[in-house]
Amino acid sequence: MNAPANQIPLQSATVGSDDEIDLFELIAVVWNGRRVLLGLMVTAVTLAAIYVGLTPKLYNASADIYPVNTIQLALISPGFSADAENRATGELSPELLFNTALMKLHSENMAEQFLSTTGAQVNPQGANPQTAKQFLDALSVSKEKSGTRAAINLHGTQPQETATQLKAYLNFVSQAVIVSVSRDLLAALDASIQYIDRSMEQARQQAENKRLDKAAVLAEAADIAAALSIQEPRIDHLAHTEVTPFNDKLYLLGTRALQAELAALQSRKQKDAFIPELRQLEAAKSALLMDAEKVRQHQTSIDAFTLPASILAPTQPAAPKTALILIAAVVIGLIAGLVTVFVRQGIRAYKIRTQSAYMAGYKKEILRREGHYAVL
Template sequence: MSDKEQPQSQPQPMLAGYYPMYPTPKKDEIDLFELIAQLWRKKWWIVGCMVAGTLIGGIYAFTAKEQWTATAVVDVPGFDATSNYYQGVRLIEGNTEKSSTPEDVSEKLFKQFISQAGSYNELSKFISQSDYFKALAENKNESETAKLLGDVIDKVSFIKEKDSNIYTVSFPASTALQAKLLLESYMQKVNSNVSQMQYEQLASQIEGRKNNIKNQMDALKKIAEEKRLEEISQIVRALVIAEKSGIQKPQISGLTKLDGTNLFLLGKEALSAMSDGISAQPLVFDKNYYDLQFQYINLDKFKVDGNTAQAFSYLKNPMAPIIKDKPKIAIILVLGALLGVIVGAAIVLANNTLINYRRNENN
């Protein structure tokens, strides 16, 4: 079949408003394989950048200021540590319907401890006076020292466990040993302050309770004395009447009820004996007076002793940390190497791009 006899392809009709789409040239597209090849040709340059980044990271990691954090776990103190305080509280309360329990007293002391230990002012006072901070703040001006103090305080933490009285206390420093010693010293300092304050208040409350009881006892004693004077006065009046009436012997029967109006019927002899006996005998008090006296004696004998007092107990003693917070050497070295690779690759690609651009310009 000749070329003329071959069927000719008919042109496709073109719709109105339709324009054919032609692919754009691909010379500006990034060839992934070419990109990889460029990087591979400069691999030693990239490796060098990676080594340099690792070295820089290593220099920083081994020269940067370290931070170590010591931790301790504290809880409510046991009864042995608060027994003296509890006894004092119970003596002050006396015979009340709802008295404090040992747990109540321990929790009260522990709350005072946590409140003071977490106080910014208390932390500021302790840290600023420590040799550790004085060394850190050496050669710094006032504003720099204040900022440094705030940074150190912000890193101290008291974290409470949910639904319990257990706290985890954290204290930072430049070395593991410094962190441990600072935490120990701070806990002891706060415990001493809280114990001293609470036991001084206890001693003051005991003295106040003693004075209150003594005033009540004096009032009851005065009432008893006035009562005795009134009885003596009645007997004296009855004795005068008996003398004037010439009654020497009792003029009463077994059913006669005696009171201030007919007491003279006892006669002169009996009334004289009664007068002498009442004047000589001690005052008569009711049960309330002796209850108060018992409380006063116990309070007076009680000795407030806060020398061994503990406002908290350790569940975990402060220990020198094993792992430092920063710098994290392994992470820094990895990041340094990664950054070196990225920088090296970027330099290689930028250099090749610049070379290609100049070549195209020349063409």
Template sequence: MSNAPQPRQSLPSDEIDLFELFGAVWKQKKLVLGCTLLAGLLGVGYAYLAPRVYQVSSVLRPAAINELDALNRSEVYKLPPADALTKVAAQLDSYETRLGFFRANPALFEAFQQPGRSLEQSFEAFNNDAVRLSLPDPKNPDALNNYIRLEMQYPSGADGVAILNGFVAYAIAQQRNQVGADLKVIVNNRLNELKGKIDAARANYETGKESKIARLLEADKVKRAQLQDELGALRLQMKTQRTSRLAELDEAIAIARSIGIKHPTTPSAMGAEASPGGGQVMRTEVTNQAIPLYFMGTQALEAERAALARRTNDDFSNTRIAEIGKELRMLDANREVEVLKSRKSEDMFLQDVEPLWAEQARLRSLNIDMSALKLVTVDRQAQEPSSPIKPKKALVIAVSLVVGLMLGVLMALIWHFVQVRRQTVPTSTLDERRLPPR
């Protein structure tokens, strides 16, 4: 038996021959070129027929300090420029503000409304996809970073410039109205607070005045009662004294009659009349005892008793009664009470209310009309774009050409491997049949 090796077809190797692949692709260059041209034509068609999308933007920066100086100097509402910008940013980002502007300007949003969708659904699509707000980085305090950028994408046929500029103006106006409403509420609350304090001071004054009048009238009443009591006591005292004097006079008259004294005399004079002898004698009487009343004689004593018996009022005999009458007459009218009751402008007598009045006048003179308040500065308004941002024609065509080329190469390679497979499988099967059995 011969051991000579039989000729055999070599099996395909697992290694990839790049030159062979390149050659296979080159053989199918028409297919590759056709796929590339077809994809390029599709890309060109899409680039020129796809709906165009435009983009506009607006930039807001903090207002100048002097724009908010009047508001901040009111000492009622503090709003630094950075805070004003933050408030406007919150207003721009507010769902309610955007929906309000959408509803207030339906003509501007006709391009966003799609058939079969409600107004709210169209707004949701616009709010989620069309508008994008860029806020300043809070970690970067640089003044150059303190700005708001608002971008909006819109389809062809919509007036994006009018929409964005109108929305910015609408949001600023809404925030301005909010600041005006807040200022008005704060001023009214302060005025109500000051009014409450003034009313409390007025109530305290009224209470104090009524209390003072009551104290004055009560003091007059007490004084009048005391004087009347004193007057009654004095009159009773003088009446008792007059009765005692009458009894004393009766006793003295009886004594004078019994000893025969008719005219006023003295003990020494009575002794001289009883002594005999003539001659003129001058006597001087010195005594430390009061001469008894009956020495006045019956004539004088009876005259005094008659006068006292005829007396009906003893007031003239005591000067204190006249003084009491004067004091009672003065108590008939309390001039201080009359002056207190006759006050017309009682607010002038309130205590510690001058600062409250001054603050009240200042608050009332504040200008709470915020229609001219400039919260932010529109650094850049939206301008009509020169070209759409979608579709990007050059990029679309380039990508389509690349995709077409890759697709053509892939198809060429697939065709090459299919041909190789067809050629190798039958040959290998025939070789196996020719091998001798072992």
């Protein structure tokens, strides 16, 4: 009885073994394709070596900067921080200078000033003149979370020139920050001094108004005393009477005392001596003037941050990573070689199976024809 058309015939247990991976066969395939494998690996390594040779080597000059200590900053810190109204002139701290300097380091305007002012137009990354953007692209600033240290790095193809330029830029930024902070500090001190001057002028004007008022009161009292013929103060008049400069009993002092006090008041020359708050204002102004002079004198002798004594030129390039590139080339060449060997072996195996199937079909056809002829 014939089997149904869609029935799958039984196969022997040895048929499935053809699809299993044989380690020795894999090794044999790799060994047979060793020339292709080695050729691709050598090609990849050669291309990597050419790339490394043609790529300019970048060197990394680095420096660590720290905030200045309080003792150094005391040279320009105000010693008197308030005037008559206890108005602060500003607070100067190492942290303020340090953070301001870190912001200025990545300022394009600061980089342009540095390149134009110092004439540092040599490009560490090439022979062409360097722009501010190129300079900032080569510069990196990394600040610790503690805020007590920052690492500054500059990349360039010329080790010594890169280290020299980094040192010059740090000095330039430090001095620029000090000049800017000193200018702001001097402006705050000058504003406080002007405020004190206005307060002193106001105090003098108020004292002058009081003097004129008192002179008018004394003159009127003297006229009253003269009209009443009171030349000298009488005990019986003053026994139970309170006499003050601003009440209507002042005339009881008599014309002689009133005219003498009026004459002294009108001829007074040292008017500041009778203004008590003026001395305090003058002391505040004197302290602020001393602070301003201290800032002008020492603003060029301190730094915004602690600079390294010197920056050593790097001896080993930071890029390209020669060893890493060559290792990657070997790995890529190995992978490409293995893929090529296995693909080639697969194509060969496919051709062999196709050819075998064709030959098997051809033989069956011959046998069928031979059997047909035998029957006839």
